[in-house]
Amino acid sequence: MLANYLPILLFLIVSIGLGFTLLVAGKLLSPSKPSAQKNSPYECGFEAFEDARMKFDVRYYLVAILFILFDLEIAFLFPWAIVLDDIGVFGFLAMVVFLLVLVVGFIYEWMRGALEWE
Amino acid sequence: MTLLSVVFYVLAAVLVGSSAMVISVRNPVKAALFLVLCFFSAACIWITLEAEFLAITLVLVYVGAVMVLFLFVVMMLDIDIVQMREGFTRYLPVGAVIAGIMMVEIALVVLSGRFELDNVARPAGQPADYSNTRELGLLLYTDYVLAFEVAGLILLVAIVAAIALTLRRRPETLYQKPSMQVQVKKSDRLRVVDVPSGTRQGDVE
Amino acid sequence: MDWMIQTWQQLPVILQLAVKIGLILGPLILSVAYYTYLERKVIAYMHVRVGPNRVGPKGLLQPIADVVKLMFKEMIQPTKSDHYLFFIAPVLALAPALAAWAVIPFSDSLVLADIDASLLYVLALTSMGVYGVIVAGWASNSKYAFLGAMRAAAQIVAYEIAMGFALVGVLMAAGSLNLSAIVQAQSGGIHQWYFIPLLPLFVVYLISGVAETNRAPFDVAEGESEIVAGFHVDYSGMGFALFFLAEYANMLLISALTVLMFLGGWNPPLEIPPFVWVPGLFWFLGKLCIVAFLFLWFRATFPRYRYDQIMRLGWKVFIPITLIWIGVIGFVRVFTPYGEIFR
Numbered sequence: 181m182l183a184n185y186l187p188i189l190l191f192l193i194v195s196i197g198l199g200f201t202l203l204v205a206g207k208l209l210s211p212s213k214p215s216a217q218k219n220s221p222y223e224c225g226f227e228a229f230e231d232a233r234m235k236f237d238v239r240y241y242l243v244a245i246l247f248i249l250f251d252l253e254i255a256f257l258f259p260w261a262i263v264l265d266d267i268g269v270f271g272f273l274a275m276v277v278f279l280l281v282l283v284v285g286f287i288y289e290w291m292r293g294a295l296e297w298e
Numbered sequence: 299m300t301l302l303s304v305v306f307y308v309l310a311a312v313l314v315g316s317s318a319m320v321i322s323v324r325n326p327v328k329a330a331l332f333l334v335l336c337f338f339s340a341a342c343i344w345i346t347l348e349a350e351f352l353a354i355t356l357v358l359v360y361v362g363a364v365m366v367l368f369l370f371v372v373m374m375l376d377i378d379i380v381q382m383r384e385g386f387t388r389y390l391p392v393g394a395v396i397a398g399i400m401m402v403e404i405a406l407v408v409l410s411g412r413f414e415l416d417n418v419a420r421p422a423g424q425p426a427d428y429s430n431t432r433e434l435g436l437l438l439y440t441d442y443v444l445a446f447e448v449a450g451l452i453l454l455v456a457i458v459a460a461i462a463l464t465l466r467r468r469p470e471t472l473y474q475k476p477s478m479q480v481q482v483k484k485s486d487r488l489r490v491v492d493v494p495s496g497t498r499q500g501d502v503e
Numbered sequence: 504m505d506w507m508i509q510t511w512q513q514l515p516v517i518l519q520l521a522v523k524i525g526l527i528l529g530p531l532i533l534s535v536a537y538y539t540y541l542e543r544k545v546i547a548y549m550h551v552r553v554g555p556n557r558v559g560p561k562g563l564l565q566p567i568a569d570v571v572k573l574m575f576k577e578m579i580q581p582t583k584s585d586h587y588l589f590f591i592a593p594v595l596a597l598a599p600a601l602a603a604w605a606v607i608p609f610s611d612s613l614v615l616a617d618i619d620a621s622l623l624y625v626l627a628l629t630s631m632g633v634y635g636v637i638v639a640g641w642a643s644n645s646k647y648a649f650l651g652a653m654r655a656a657a658q659i660v661a662y663e664i665a666m667g668f669a670l671v672g673v674l675m676a677a678g679s680l681n682l683s684a685i686v687q688a689q690s691g692g693i694h695q696w697y698f699i700p701l702l703p704l705f706v707v708y709l710i711s712g713v714a715e716t717n718r719a720p721f722d723v724a725e726g727e728s729e730i731v732a733g734f735h736v737d738y739s740g741m742g743f744a745l746f747f748l749a750e751y752a753n754m755l756l757i758s759a760l761t762v763l764m765f766l767g768g769w770n771p772p773l774e775i776p777p778f779v780w781v782p783g784l785f786w787f788l789g790k791l792c793i794v795a796f797l798f799l800w801f802r803a804t805f806p807r808y809r810y811d812q813i814m815r816l817g818w819k820v821f822i823p824i825t826l827i828w829i830g831v832i833g834f835v836r837v838f839t840p841y842g843e844i845f846r
Contacts, residue, residue: 182302185345187520187616188605188624189305194524195601199594199745206741210577240374240657243814244367245460247660249453250822251363254667255355256449257829258623259435261674264836266432271439272837276830278450283826285457294461295818296811327641328588334634354623362630366637366660370653373641429619431680476815 242294253282306346313339326372334365350430523615527604535751536566542799549803576740581643584737588642593738593745596635600752603628607759608683610769610783621682622670625760629715632753633659635746636717640734651733654723654810661817662714668825669708672701673764675832676845686768696767700845703828705765707821709797712757714817716750718798720805721813758794759787766790 260267260275267274289295316335323329337360344353407413438446511519540555540562547554555562580589606621608614618624633656640652676697677685689695698705714721717733735746762768767790769783808816832845 184616184618190520191524191605192602195598199597203741210575210740242464243657244370248363249456250664251359257671259431261671262678263435264675267439274439274443281450281454285454289461292461294465350620354620354627357627369637
């Protein structure tokens, strides 16, 4: 089994290497004449009043947390999906119970308006 | 030394090095990115142990999801580094004690002889068509079904807790209700007024 | 011919693999370059314009000229940016988009790494693509870039859920995580392809794929009329080129996955001559072109979605649809004798 992962390891190294090679090549081949105006952030032309990294709506955190929870749910579904024939009715019902619990959570967040985006 | 051990040592070095960077680098965003590298190298080491499904799930869940949340938080929370460093000397004794206790605990477990290579054998090499995921599935939904359902409940608690902690609906914001938009009929919005000829606009009504 | 095969087999394994990787990456990057040309041409004709037609016959050398231009263009590094992260962000975007191709089976024998959990591997790598976007947006230290990155990240994660649930349906039908096995389970003609029994999941997957790659009509992350170009607004020259490359490689990857999981991969539509005379590789590439064309068609046709509409579609429409369809498949498979429909 491990022999199959050797090409993947190589492929990863090659793709990362290719990315860096292209970047460095671009850096070396292109002219570099920096100036204060050119290197200012691409905004409206004025000097920015404050740091661009600002506080953000808490809604984004909520989306990220919900994403983690559903991602875990999917991770549980994957092995179940491929052994569905072997685990029979019992395994199917185990997943039905699991999903029902999470559907309750999903309905709760829907009703509370956690999925609204204004 | 086989290729496998070379790969292992490289991955282990990256793992240890990036963990050191996580706690030593100043910028919290960079610390989070080094943590991503940690998870990724750990996943690669798991693959060398033939734990294919767990390794890829580690990348999928921790790198693909949990660390995205971490990055969101550290990027958007305006952490004041100067202020945090002021407390450094004040918390140093407590931190040192906790770190010392943890070191002792780890040493006790690791030096107990339970993790010697004689006790824990390398997993046997599996043929290429061996499905790690299938084996896991056969056990998880039958023998360990109780733990599986408890995991579901924990996820439910997490959903409720996340919403209770972060959801603040502001009453002044306006929403659109797509179902109402779709259900709107011509008669709700439009009224055809029959204007007889020869009358002015204000005469009807 | 024999001596060639013999010398090939005598080469060290690492060298053989390097050649194979080159044989995948080379054509991939070339097709990405010509995909951009195709995009400009197709959209131009849909708008009743001509499109690029100056460099070479019919403008065919346009992508080459673009590459040369980007190569020699100054790479601006904004003063306030974080220099290291600003430099590696394009690599973080590109590397996963390319590395995912390691497990794609091009035909029944042409696959570089035939690992058992290949579908999971692709999913894990595409989920890492979001780092390029986030890191670029943060490192640039520009408001447009930051806003674009946050929008893109929230959108990508929302649609990844829908995509994952759609994949669960495919796994239930095929009973394997291996992409080659999923294609083999669809052999026997067009009526066996999964897009028929799994039609809702197919539609959800395709649309989520468009949203995942931040393409029109879901391109609010770039939204040129609001935030200029989103997360890569401060990139120029090769840095910009790598983001561009990553985006188009991802589009081709999503097309390839759609073909493998729903459109029968390298299987011909009918198992009779003359269809079976055509090699599987050509069927695969032909179908890939059709799906890749859809991306361009969408861009030329649909107006951009508003952000709240995008989030609503991902969370409130796609997730319920996929969950219900998974339930239907499971119920039919376990409790009724008609389970063969979903196989």
